[in-house]
Amino acid sequence: MSAVPASGWADWFSPTELVRFRRRHLVDRWIGRLVPIVFLVAIVPILDLIFWISQRALPTLTWTTLTTNPTGNAGGLYGPIVGTVDLLLLGLAIAVPLGIVSGLSSAIFLPFRWGEVVRGAGDLLVGLPSVILGYFGYFALVIYFGWGASLLAGGVTLGFFMFPYIARASDQAFSSVPPDLKDAALGAGARLRQYARRVAFPIALPQILSGIFLAAAIGIGETAPLLWTALFSSYPPTTLSQPTGYLTGLIWNYYDEPLTFGTEVTLAFQAAFLLIVIVVVMNVIVRLYAERSRKKLEGLYG
Amino acid sequence: MIDGSLPSDAASSGPPGLLEVEHLGVSAGSRKILDDVTLSLPDRTVSAVLGPSGCGKTTFIRCLNRMVELSPALKIVGSVRLLGRDLYDREVDPALVRRRIGMVFQRPTVFPQSIFENAAFGLRLVHADEDEVDRSVMDALKRAGLWDEVHDDLDRSALALSGGQQQRLCIARALAVKPRVLLLDEPTSSLDPHGTQRIEATVRHLKEEIAVVIVTHNVGQAARISDRVAFFHAGRVVEVGATPDILERPREALTEQFITGRFT
Numbered sequence: 001m002s003a004v005p006a007s008g009w010a011d012w013f014s015p016t017e018l019v020r021f022r023r024r025h026l027v028d029r030w031i032g033r034l035v036p037i038v039f040l041v042a043i044v045p046i047l048d049l050i051f052w053i054s055q056r057a058l059p060t061l062t063w064t065t066l067t068t069n070p071t072g073n074a075g076g077l078y079g080p081i082v083g084t085v086d087l088l089l090l091g092l093a094i095a096v097p098l099g100i101v102s103g104l105s106s107a108i109f110l111p112f113r114w115g116e117v118v119r120g121a122g123d124l125l126v127g128l129p130s131v132i133l134g135y136f137g138y139f140a141l142v143i144y145f146g147w148g149a150s151l152l153a154g155g156v157t158l159g160f161f162m163f164p165y166i167a168r169a170s171d172q173a174f175s176s177v178p179p180d181l182k183d184a185a186l187g188a189g190a191r192l193r194q195y196a197r198r199v200a201f202p203i204a205l206p207q208i209l210s211g212i213f214l215a216a217a218i219g220i221g222e223t224a225p226l227l228w229t230a231l232f233s234s235y236p237p238t239t240l241s242q243p244t245g246y247l248t249g250l251i252w253n254y255y256d257e258p259l260t261f262g263t264e265v266t267l268a269f270q271a272a273f274l275l276i277v278i279v280v281v282m283n284v285i286v287r288l289y290a291e292r293s294r295k296k297l298e299g300l301y302g
Numbered sequence: 303m304i305d306g307s308l309p310s311d312a313a314s315s316g317p318p319g320l321l322e323v324e325h326l327g328v329s330a331g332s333r334k335i336l337d338d339v340t341l342s343l344p345d346r347t348v349s350a351v352l353g354p355s356g357c358g359k360t361t362f363i364r365c366l367n368r369m370v371e372l373s374p375a376l377k378i379v380g381s382v383r384l385l386g387r388d389l390y391d392r393e394v395d396p397a398l399v400r401r402r403i404g405m406v407f408q409r410p411t412v413f414p415q416s417i418f419e420n421a422a423f424g425l426r427l428v429h430a431d432e433d434e435v436d437r438s439v440m441d442a443l444k445r446a447g448l449w450d451e452v453h454d455d456l457d458r459s460a461l462a463l464s465g466g467q468q469q470r471l472c473i474a475r476a477l478a479v480k481p482r483v484l485l486l487d488e489p490t491s492s493l494d495p496h497g498t499q500r501i502e503a504t505v506r507h508l509k510e511e512i513a514v515v516i517v518t519h520n521v522g523q524a525a526r527i528s529d530r531v532a533f534f535h536a537g538r539v540v541e542v543g544a545t546p547d548i549l550e551r552p553r554e555a556l557t558e559q560f561i562t563g564r565f566t
Contacts, residue, residue: 111374184411187369188424188475189401198426199413299461300414 050276056266057273065270070234070250074263077271080245082236083151087246088220090155095162095219096212102163103170103208108196119171125164131224133161138228152240154230161225162215169211173204178300203300206293213286217279223248247271320345320513321366321403321483326380328361328370328537335361335376337537343483348505348514350528350545352521354565358537359517363485366515367403368396384482404476405485409492410468412460417452420460420471424479438478445511446474447504466497473504484508486516490523502527521561525549533557 009018068076106118137157147153177200185195231243232253254268319342328336336358343349343366351359364370366382368389382389389399401424412420419426421439430438439456443449448470452458460471469489476484486505490498505527508514518524524531525545532542533556541554552558559565 178411180407180409180411181413183369183372183405183407184413184472184475185423186372186397187367187400187405187407188427189397189479190423190427191397194427198423203414297414297461 053269053272053276056269060266061270061273065267069236070245070254070267072234073257074267075234077247077250077267077274079233079235080247080250080271081274083230083233083244084220084246084248086151086237087155087158087226087230087244088216090151091158091162091219092212092216094156094159095166095215098159098163099166099211099215100170100208102167103172103174104196106167106171107174108200109192115171119168122164122167122171125160126168129224130161130222133157134225134228137225142229148241149229149231149243150241151230151237151244154226154244154246155240157225157229158219158222161222162219165215165218166208166211169214170204170208173207173211174200176207177203203297206290206297210286210290213282217282220278220282221248221275223252227252247275251275319343320385321515322381322383322386323366324381324383326362326365326382327378328358328365329377330375335537336365339380339537339539341532341539341542343513343515344530345482345513346509346511347530348509348516348528349530349532350524351515351517351534352524352531352548352560353519353534354560355519357534359519359534360487362534363405363487363515363517366483366485367400367405369400369405371396401479402481403483403485404479404481406469406472406476406487406489408488410465410472412463412468412471414459414461416457417460417463417471418456421474421478423475438480439474442474442478443471445477445504445508446470447500447507448474464497466493466500469493469497469501470504473501477508481512483513483515486514488517488519490518490520498523521549533560535560 013021065076066081067078069079070076102118102122106115106122110118134157137153137160141147141153141156142149174196181199181203182195185199186192190198226246226249230246230249232249233243233245235245237244248271250271251268254264254271257264321343323339323341323343326336326339327334339362351362353359361370361376365378366389370376370378378390384399384402388394389403413423418439421442422435425435425438440449440453443452448467451467452463452471460468463471469492473484473486473489490501493501502523505514505516509529516523516528528545530543531545531548533540533548533552533554535556541548541552541557548557549561552561
C-alpha cells in the first residue's frame with residue numbers, strides 16, 4: 001500500500017464515492033454498537049429464568065429428592081425421572097430408525113421431486129402443535145388400539161413427536177455430503193445402498209447424532225403429547241402398560257396447587273431445574289461432539 | 303507406435319477397438335449435448351478427448367461407463383460396446399460396467415477414511431478376502447505411482463494428502479478392482495505443475511496394461527501423453543486420429559483453430 005497523497009483522499013475518489021463510503025462506515029459502527037444490546041436482550045431473560053427457578057428449587061434439593069417418589073403433596077422426583085427416561089428411550093427407539101430412513105430416502109434414494117414431498121411432510125409435522133399429536137395419540141393408541149394410558153402409548157406418541165426433527169436433520173446431513181463423493185462411489189462400482197452405507201452414512205453421522213440429541217432435548221421438555229397418553233403416576237413404571245410419570249407432567253400437576261404446604265410447588269420448581277440441567281448438558285455434549293467431528297472432516301469440503 | 307500407424311479414419315474402418323462407440327447421442331430436452339458420435343478406442347492406448355469447454359467431452363466419457371445415467375434428465379441413444387458387448391443392454395448391470403471401466407474425476411474425490419481404505423473401497427464392495435485386499439491395494443498404489451510416498455503410513459487419513467497425491471489415490475482406487483479401461487475426466491485441472499507431471503507419468507505407465515481415455519482441454523497435455531486424439535466441438539467429433547497427425551497436420555479448420563489458440 002502506498003501512502004495517501006498529500007492532498008488527501010479527494011485525489012483518488014470522487015465526492016459521491018467519499019460520501020457513500022463515510023455513510024457505510026457510520027452504519028457499520030452503529031450496528032457494531034447494537035450487537036451487545038441485542039445479546040443482552042437474548043441472554044438476560046434466560047439467566048433471569050434460571051435464577052428464578054434455582055432460587056426456589058435449590059434450597060431444599062437433596063439427594064433424597066432424586067431418590068424418593070412424589071407423595072401427593074411432598075416427596076421426591078424419582079418416579080417421574082425414571083418415567084421421563086423410559087418415555088424418551090422408547091420414543092427414540094421409534095423416532096431414530098424412522099427419522100434416518102426418512103432422511104435416507106428423501107436425500108439419496110427417492111427422485112428429487114418425491115424427496116421434496118417427504119421433506120414437506122416432515123416440515124408439516126414439525127409445525128403441528130404438539131397438543132394435536134397428543135390428541136391423535138389418545139384416540140389412535142389409547143382408545144382405538146386399546147393400549148390404555150400407558151408408558152407404551154406415551155413413548156410411541158413422543159416418538160412421533162421427535163421423528164420429524166430427526167428426519168430433517170438426517171435429510172440435511174445426507175444432502176450435505178459432497179456430490180463428488182457419490183460420483184466417486186458409484187464410479188467405483190458401488191450400488192446406491194453401498195454408497196449410502198459406506199460413504200454417506202459415516203460422513204452424515206455426526207450431524208444425525210446432533211439432530212437426535214436436539215430432538216431428545218425438545219422431546220424431554222414436552223407435556224402435551226403425554227398428558228392423555230402416558231397420563232401420570234408417582235411411581236416408576238414396571239410394565240409398558242402402566243400410566244407413567246414424567247418431569248413436565250409433575251410441573252403441570254403441581255405448579256398451580258394451592259399453597260397449603262408449599263412443598264408441591266417447590267417440587268415443581270425442582271423438576272423444572274432438573275429439566276434445565278439435562279437440556280443444558282445435552283446441548284453442551286452436542287456442541288463439543290459437533291466441533292470434534294467437524295475437525296475430523298476438515299479438508300473434505302475443499 | 304502401433305496406433306501411430308493406424309489410418310486417421312480408424313474410427314470407421316480400422317480393426318475393432320476395445321471400446322466401440324456407435325451413433326452415440328445425448329440430449330437434454332430439445333438440446334443436443336452429443337450428436338451422432340462414432341469412435342473406436344483401442345486397448346493399451348491413451349486416447350485423448352480434446353475440445354473447448356462445453357463441447358460434450360465430459361458427457362462423452364460419462365457415457366462410456368454409464369455414469370451419464372445418474373442424470374435422469376438426459377436421454378441417451380446409440381451404443382457403446384466393450385469387446386463387442388453392448389454396455390447399455392438391459393441385462394447389463396451398470397455397477398459391473400463401472401468396475402470394468404473405472405473413472406477418475408476433475409477434482410480428487412477421496413473418502414474421509416484412511417489411505418488404505420480408500421484404495422480398498424471397490425474390493426470391500428464385493429467382500430474380497432483380506433489377503434486379496436492387501437495384495438490388490440499394494441499393487442494399485444504402486445501402479446498409481448503413490449506407493450513410495452505412503453507405504454509406511456497407510457492408516458493416515460486420505461484427507462491429509464496433497465491434491466496430487468489424493469488424485470493418484472483416486473487412480474489407485476479405480477485400479478484396485480482391475481478395470482480394462484480407465485476414464486480420466488480432466489484429472490489434472492485442479493493440480494499444480496508437479497502434481498500434473500506425476501499423474502501424466504502414471505498414465506504413460508498404465509497404457510502398457512489397459513486402455514486409458516483422458517478428457518483434456520489442454521493441447522500440450524494431449525501431445526505429451528496421448529497416442530490418439532479425438533477432437534470434439536459442439537457435441538460432435540470433428541476429427542480423430544493419431545496424436546501427431548491431429549496436432550501437427552489437422553485436416554479440419556476447427557481443429558487447427560483450437561490447437562493454435564485462435565479459437566473464438
